[in-house]
Amino acid sequence: MPKSDQSLKVFISYARRDGAAFAEDLVDALDVAGFDAFLDRNDIAAGEDWERRLEGLIAAADTVVYVVTPGSVLSERCGWEIRTAESLNKRIVPVVAIEVPEAGTPAWLGRLNYIFFDGRQTFSRALKQLSTALTTDATWIREHTRIAELAERWIQRGRPDVLLLRGPELEAAQQWIAGASDTGPRPSDLHRSFIDASADHEQNQAALEAERLAAVGVEQTAKEEALKRLSRRTALGLAASGILAVAAIGFFGWSLNAEGRFREAQRAAEMAQQNSIDAEIAGEAKRTDITGQLVAYATSRTDFRLGAAERTEFTNSAVRHLLDPDTPLLTAFMQAQEEMRGDRTAPRPLLSTSINGDIYLGRPSANRKLEALVVTAGTADDDDTDADAWEAMLRKAGFNVHRLLNPSSAQFADGLGAFLGQREVGATFEGSENVVPSGARAASGPEANTLYFFVFVGEAGTLDGQTRLGFSDSTGDAFEGTTAGLDAVTQAFAARAAASVLVVDAAFTLETGTATLRRGS
Numbered sequence: 001m002p003k004s005d006q007s008l009k010v011f012i013s014y015a016r017r018d019g020a021a022f023a024e025d026l027v028d029a030l031d032v033a034g035f036d037a038f039l040d041r042n043d044i045a046a047g048e049d050w051e052r053r054l055e056g057l058i059a060a061a062d063t064v065v066y067v068v069t070p071g072s073v074l075s076e077r078c079g080w081e082i083r084t085a086e087s088l089n090k091r092i093v094p095v096v097a098i099e100v101p102e103a104g105t106p107a108w109l110g111r112l113n114y115i116f117f118d119g120r121q122t123f124s125r126a127l128k129q130l131s132t133a134l135t136t137d138a139t140w141i142r143e144h145t146r147i148a149e150l151a152e153r154w155i156q157r158g159r160p161d162v163l164l165l166r167g168p169e170l171e172a173a174q175q176w177i178a179g180a181s182d183t184g185p186r187p188s189d190l191h192r193s194f195i196d197a198s199a200d201h202e203q204n205q206a207a208l209e210a211e212r213l214a215a216v217g218v219e220q221t222a223k224e225e226a227l228k229r230l231s232r233r234t235a236l237g238l239a240a241s242g243i244l245a246v247a248a249i250g251f252f253g254w255s256l257n258a259e260g261r262f263r264e265a266q267r268a269a270e271m272a273q274q275n276s277i278d279a280e281i282a283g284e285a286k287r288t289d290i291t292g293q294l295v296a297y298a299t300s301r302t303d304f305r306l307g308a309a310e311r312t313e314f315t316n317s318a319v320r321h322l323l324d325p326d327t328p329l330l331t332a333f334m335q336a337q338e339e340m341r342g343d344r345t346a347p348r349p350l351l352s353t354s355i356n357g358d359i360y361l362g363r364p365s366a367n368r369k370l371e372a373l374v375v376t377a378g379t380a381d382d383d384d385t386d387a388d389a390w391e392a393m394l395r396k397a398g399f400n401v402h403r404l405l406n407p408s409s410a411q412f413a414d415g416l417g418a419f420l421g422q423r424e425v426g427a428t429f430e431g432s433e434n435v436v437p438s439g440a441r442a443a444s445g446p447e448a449n450t451l452y453f454f455v456f457v458g459e460a461g462t463l464d465g466q467t468r469l470g471f472s473d474s475t476g477d478a479f480e481g482t483t484a485g486l487d488a489v490t491q492a493f494a495a496r497a498a499a500s501v502l503v504v505d506a507a508f509t510l511e512t513g514t515a516t517l518r519r520g521s
Contacts, residue, residue: 008034008035008036008062008063008134008135008138008141008142009035009036009037009038009060009061009062009063009145010030010035010036010037010038010061010062010063010064010065010134011037011038011057011058011060011061011063011064011065011081011085012026012027012037012038012039012064012065012067013064013065013066013067013072013078013081013082013085014039014066014067014069014072014078014097015067015069015071015072015074015075015077015078016071017069017071017075018069018070018071018072018098019067019069019071019072019097019098022067022069022097022117023039023067024039025123026065026067026095026117027039029123029127030127030130030131033127033131035131035134037065038057038061038352040053040054040057051080052354053354054080054081054084055084056353056354057352058081058084058085058088058090059088059145059148059149059152060145060149061090061145062090062091062134062138062141062142062144062145063090063091063092063093063133063134063141064081064082064085064090064091064092064093065092065093065094065095065130065134066078066081066082066092066093066094066095066109067095067097068094068095068096068097068098068100068105068109068114069097069098069100070098070100070104073100073104073105073106073109079106082108086108088148088188088190089144089185089186089187089188089191090185091141091184091185092112093112093115093130093133093134094109094112094113094114094115095114095115095116095117095126095130096114096115096116096117096118097117097118098118099118113133115129115130115133136184137184140176140179140180140184141184141185143173143176144184144185144187144191147173147176147191147194147195148188148190148191150163150165150194151190151191151193151194152190154194154197155190155194156356159197161201164194164197164198164201164202165194165195165198166198166202167202170195170198170199170202173195173198174195174199177191177192177195286365286367287357288367288368288448288449289356289357289448289449290355290356290357290359290449290451290498290499291355291356291446291498291499292353292354292355292356292499293353293354293355293490293493293494293499293500293501293502294329294330294333294351294352294353294354294355294500294501294502295351295352295353295486295490295501295502295504296318296333296351296501296502296503296504297351297504297506298314298315298503298504298505298506298507312385312386312389314336314505315385315386315389315390315505316389317335317336317339318332318333318336318503319389319390319392319393321333321335321336322361322362322393322397323361323362323393323396323397324362325360325362325363326360326362327360327362328358328359328360329355329358329359329360329361329501330351330353330355330358332361333351334351337351355499359451359499361393361397362397364397364398365449367449368449368450368451369447369449369450369451370397370398370399370400370450370451370453371399371400371402371419371450371451371452371453371497372391372394372399372400372401372402372452372453372454372455373401373402373403373404373415373416373419373452373453373454373455374387374390374391374394374401374402374403374404374455374457375387375403375404375407375412375415375454375455375456375457375458376403376404376405376406376457376458377406377407377412377456377457377458377459377469377470377471377472386457386505387403387455387457390455390457390503390505391403394453394455399453402419404416404419406471406472407471407472408471408472408473408482409471409473409474409481409482409483409484410473411471412469412471412484413484416489416492417492420452420492420493420495420496446494446495446496446497446498447496447497447498448498449498450497450498450499451497451498451499451500451501452493452496452497452499452500452501453500453501453503454489454493454500454501454502454503455502455503455505456469456502456503456504456505456506457505457506458470458471458505458506459474459506459507460486460504460506460507461479461483463479463480463483466485466486466487467485467486467487467504468480468483468484468485468486469483469484469485469486469489469504469506470482470483470506471483471484486502486504489502490502
């Protein structure tokens with residue numbers, strides 16, 4: 001399957017009342033087919049600003065799949081999700097999970113072609129039709145999403161020139177918008193305003209450069225005329241050869257000076273651009289209002305065959321990009337994500353975020369509180385390798401790093417509570433009644449201007465569509481009681497810190513039921 005198809009992102013809008021089970025099955029099927037599918041049930045922690053978080057997920061999606069059920073056509077949230085998708089000019093594909101009487105169908109659905117998963121054809125046949133719909137105009141759709149995200153970032157940062165498109169990237173965007181697909185979503189006003197602003201800035205820069213070159217040209221022409229006048233004076237019998245030699249040397253010097261000024265102007269422009277970037281980064285570092293949460297998976301839930309060796313590839317890529325001084329947090333994870341997708345045998349990472357600003361770990365803020373917890377919960381040698389790499393990166397970025405080694409589920413609960421409560425005794429953790437991974441909130445609420453970074457290295461599994469982390473005592477017979485739900489962990493961090501990052505560096509090798517757990521690959 002082509003790489004562009006693999007990386008297409010799909011947001012699934014559904015009603016929990018009667019569409020949750022189907023939506024979970026659809027996520028897994030799309031994941032196997034090479035898509036990145038998102039559900040609000042898995043990706044939004046309790047207590048978050050759900051509208052802001054959902055809007056971010058919808059904006060990041062290439063297509064919105066609307067699960068048609070009696071519950072979804074009556075759901076206010078589903079209606080809000082579709083209106084948001086329409087406002088962003090997203091492609092919407094309705095799939096029928098449970099037939100709805102025509103009288104109860106929203107008017108906007110009548111304009112779209114349905115794909116039926118309600119039993120009138122096999123699931124695999126319907127999935128093939130959906131895959132075809134999702135991959136139609138895939139390259140154009142991906143640009144629709146990418147340029148919109150760049151435009152939104154430009155607006156959120158106050159429309160700085162440094163975030164506008166330039167050169168070949170601007171030309172490609174102009175060609176993209178001129179070649180709008182007849183079958184895909186139309187460019188939005190956001191796309192057009194961003195590309196137009198980029199073109200205006202490029203023209204202004206070109207005009208300034210033309211003025212500068214013209215000024216250099218006038219100066220050089222004047223010096224050439226002076227040389228000609230000097231040459232004519234040789235007819236009066238002056239020491240022609242000596243004077244002309246001096247004049248020629250002078251003209252050569254003038255030319256060099258003009259070229260030198262040109263190069264100096266180029267260097268000044270490059271330095272000004274870098275200074276603008278540096279100023280942007282410095283401005284973000286000074287912010288004390290950054291909030292939200294980023295959750296990154298090293299592998300998708302269906303990559304159960306993959307073990308620690310492949311996860312190490314994700315770790316190496318992520319920690320390298322995260323320490324780049326000019327690369328923000330989200331971009332670093334996206335770059336690691338794309339590198340992993342370049343290898344068909346590697347895991348397909350998943351990523352979701354609601355962080356409202358750019359955080360540069362390579363240029364840490366002097367005032368931001370940085371705390372990290374690295375949990376190693378596996379027995380494979382590469383588990384320690386991954387955990388060590390994360391710890392080294394975090395320490396280099398200025399984090400106060402804590403380690404929790406191969407804990408039981410109870411020890412993890414105590415350790416996480418102690419970490420979030422910041423009550424550490426020696427090298428061990430004590431339990432905390434203030435914040436526990438069950439989702440209880442800290443009495444004092446989230447700390448302003450803090451960034452907590454959580455890394456889990458080991459194995460994970462799923463139960464009823466929920467990601468669960470495994471520990472030394474996790475068993476298939478008592479799966480729920482000996483594992484920790486990732487949603488509960490994300491809630492605990494959201495309750496404690498203004499901003500948090502959670503990395504699940506785990507292969508999904510845990511099994512429910514009576515099967516024994518597998519360690520490593």
